[in-house]
Amino acid sequence: MNLNKKDFEFIEHTADAKFKAYGKNLNEVLENAAYATFRSMLDLSDVEPTLKKEINLSSSELDELLFNWISELIYYFDAENIVFKDFNAQVEKTKQGYELFSKVYGEKINPKKHKFETEVKAITYHDLEIEEKNGYQVQVVLDT
Template identity: 25%
Template sequence: MTTSGYREIDHTADVGFEIWADSIPGLFAEAVLALSEVCYERTAVLWAEERSMEVRGTDPEEQLVRWLQETYLQLESGLWLTAAATNVVVKGEMVKGILHGEPIDPARHTLHSEIKAITYHGLKIVREHGLWRTTVVVDV
């Protein structure tokens, strides 16, 4: 298994992802990739623009949910697609990083699913065999 990545998992009526990375910031960056794939073909999105993002949460699980909510808000309210997250820093209650992406171009981008909610269902961030792991379930 690679040191970071994600894979879709079967989940009744929702979409779930198992995510892993060698660090908490890496886990948050991989989670952005997984979430993006639910909504659109992420590999078709150019790294044309950058947006700084910062969220706060009392624990890593709350931070991750808020991080993904804010990422999805870029699409929902700003019609902006995220290709990747870089320079992710987790310090205390704060998570910040840079989103790379571009505005939606209907000629090149097709939206797949609308997300109703990023859930806390079964959400727990753990360290196993030298990797940080979590499972994220989104309500579509």
């Protein structure tokens, strides 16, 4: 992930975490949305990508794919105590919609090492957007 350009930005929200993520294609925008999700929780510079998970999803609509992608990542965070930092997403258009094949990298949560700023409970459908605009742009609200 190249963080020298604008990959995502946090947007003021009264109660939850909200961000926009950007990418030149669907793969990149989903990777940046995943990164922003975990960045909203903690500083990722302390996370080492020593553990790998493969996540494969399919959805009929892009916004549903985005929702399911972030939900799955939060599930691994909650259920297996994993924080992710690096994301490799490959989206393919199919007759039924879209398929996502991904590899994500991170490590088990270590309370002595990882200092959490926010607890993310779930992604919401509120203000969820995905659009093609000079590449792709998504907007996500996370329930904190």
